[in-house]
Amino acid sequence: MALVLDGVCVRQRDEIWLDDINLELSSGMTVLIGPLGAGKTTLMRVVAGLHPPGAGRVIVDGKDVASISVRKRSVAFVYQQFINYPSLTVHENIASPLRLDRAFPKDQVDRRVGEVAELMGIGDLLPRRPSELSGGQQQRTAIARALARPVDVLLLDEPLANLDYKLREQLRGDLKSMFGQSKGVVLYSTSDPAEALGFAAPTVVLGEGRVRHVGDAADMYDRPPTLAVAATLSDPPLNLLPGVVRDGWIECMGASFEAPRAHARAERVVLGVRPHQVSIEGAGPGALAFPAEIRLAEVTGSATFLHLLLRGGTHLVAQLPGTRLFTPGQQATAYVDPAHVLVFDEAGGDLLASSTAEVDLHG
Amino acid sequence: MRLPWARTVFWLYAATLMLPLLWMFGMSIRPNEDILGSFSLIPQRVTLENYETFFTNDVWYSSYLNSILYTSMNAVMSLIVALPAAYAFSRFRFAGDKHLFFWLLTNRMAPPAVFLLPFFQIYQSVGLFDTHLGVAIAHMLFNVPLAVWILEGFMSGIPREIDETAAIDGYSLPRFFIRIFLPMIRSAIGVTAFFCFMFSWVELLIARTITSVDAKPIAATMTRTVSAAGVDWGLLAAAGVLTIIPGAIVIWFVRNYIAKGFSMGRV
DSSP states (O other): OEEEEEEEEEEETTEEEEEEEEEEEESEEEEEEOOTTSSHHHHHHHHHTSSOOSEEEEEETTEEOTTSOGGGSOEEEEOSSOOOOTTSOHHHHHHHHHHHOTTSOGGGHHHHHHHHHHHTTOGGGTTSOGGGSOHHHHHHHHHHHHHHSOOSEEEEESTTTTSOHHHHHHHHHHHHHHHHTOSSEEEEEESOHHHHHHHTSEEEEEETTEEEEEEEHHHHHHSOSBHHHHHHTOSSOOEEEEEEEETTEEEETTEEEEOSSOOTTOSEEEEEEOGGGEESSOOOTTOEEEEEEEEEEEEOSSEEEEEEEETTSOEEEEEEESOOOOOTTOEEEEEEOGGGOEEEETTTOBEEEEHHHHHHHHO | OOOTTHHHHHHHHHHHHHHHHHHHHHHHTSOHHHHHSSOOSSOSSOOOHHHHHHHHOHHHHHHHHHHHHHHHHHHHHHHHHHHHHHHHHHHOOOTTHHHHHHHHHHTTTSOTHHHHHHHHHHHHHHTOTTOHHHHHHHHHHHHHHHHHHHHHHHHHTSOHHHHHHHHHHTOOHHHHIIIIIHHHTHHHHHHHHHHHHHHHHHOOHHHHHTOSSTTOOHHHHHTTOOBTTBOOHHHHHHHHHHHHHHHHHHHHHTTTTHHHHHTTTOO
8 A cells, every 4th residue: 555645746825835745655654734824624624535636646556546526535534623423323423434435344344343332441431422521532533434334544633732741642653553564555644753653653844834854763862954944843942043064163242162974064053952961050061151140940840941142132042950949030051062062054944963973983 | 880770771671672572461351341441550350262263263273273284394395495505605616696686675675565466466366365375485585585695504514525525525415415414414404493483474465465365474463353343352462462472482592593683694
């Protein structure tokens, strides 16, 4: 089973929603990640047949599906909102795609419903109606309905986004094991980097209606090919600092470090620093030091996010382990190990160097 | 907070509202001589004679049944036409959809008298004159636009994703409409049916003009009770009481949704 998107474009009036999408997805799970408005939902709707592509082809298992109506396609779709049929019981909700599938033996419906309900952990809720369920249970019902019928393409559009943190963690674990053995193509969209990294599946990064990059999420995290990919895969957001390359050194707001590789190509660079790589004490030799003023300390319990204002007006966020108390207005120094700095070309956003990856790969 | 006069004001208001109804009920259980005789709050002689006359006189009870019949037909027919129309307005975009939607409602703005002559002439020539079907169709002129407006409001409150999920699951549009969609807007259908019933039930002008004997509405019969012996007040009051009952029954079923219906489902 394979899903191929060949030059898919979607334009709505003057806006470009999808711009020349070319993808080849094989069976098993693929994660689609991108910020809000990147075109994830539109892409899924095009694949499902809910939205006509302005140009390009959607090919499922070697066949162009343009002429096949939504009803006849072998797809299942899970929405971000919990969409179930309110007037039917959970059992009938899950059974409905099976009953409508001529190829599915009618005497097997109940058995199959029980099977997927058990898999999704809602086996004891079958006689209830969706309105009598919690949000998490409603979404489990929707996913169970999508899983019930074997389909060529299973589309999940941010299925966990509207759930609370704990449920999300739990359901994510369940889904990961479930999609591993899937014979069809499973396309799972999310805007949460933790989800993309957690599934450890082939990942497509989408941004502004274009495919930014395709690859392994962990690789892309360690060595983001562009600034856009780095930003999409970073949570908490990546700190960005301006830098200038001069004689093999990179200067950044009064601090400087030896450029990891020759950067003759670019003069102006953007330095990407992950918040957890910033510390305010115990700097190693060669660390970049930035005098700063503490503006705000957000405590989450396991970590403290320190919002710093650097000289020159640049903001920097440091993620410190544990609960730490600071007074706003306090002076501090932010230290960054140059080995953990991502260097991007300011003009094109391409990665010029990531010391982390070089150390990891070659050191 | 409790206003000191709240209770008094409430009972005063309730009495004002209820008095005509109670008075009519009181009249309906008195003989005519007592009604025209001395004024008294409590009936001196209670009788069911007026009701007996109503149910034994063919003119009275058949016109009562006529009204119930064409009103029910109208409610069903209006819904059958309005449900698909409202769905189309709620879900599809087509050229001129917004104008058409508004134009529908303007049908209700014209006074019914405007349509009297065309209906009378057309019905005479196509054989719909003095038939229940004829009255039901004539009332659809007012009720279908209203029904479309109410239903469209309710339908637009239902996420489109449900329609899409059904399509993906393999439901055909008619099957989805009947099995999934209609149960979701049960209350809207009830409210719409109530409004159709209400307008058709109280409408007198058209119903009277396009009927003569076979489909004569109860309201028309009530306006024609003057005989050589004068007005039969007791009988008229009994007919009045009975005319309230069907409306009261219908409103009981949709009492919880009426407010939403009045706002055309846009709450």
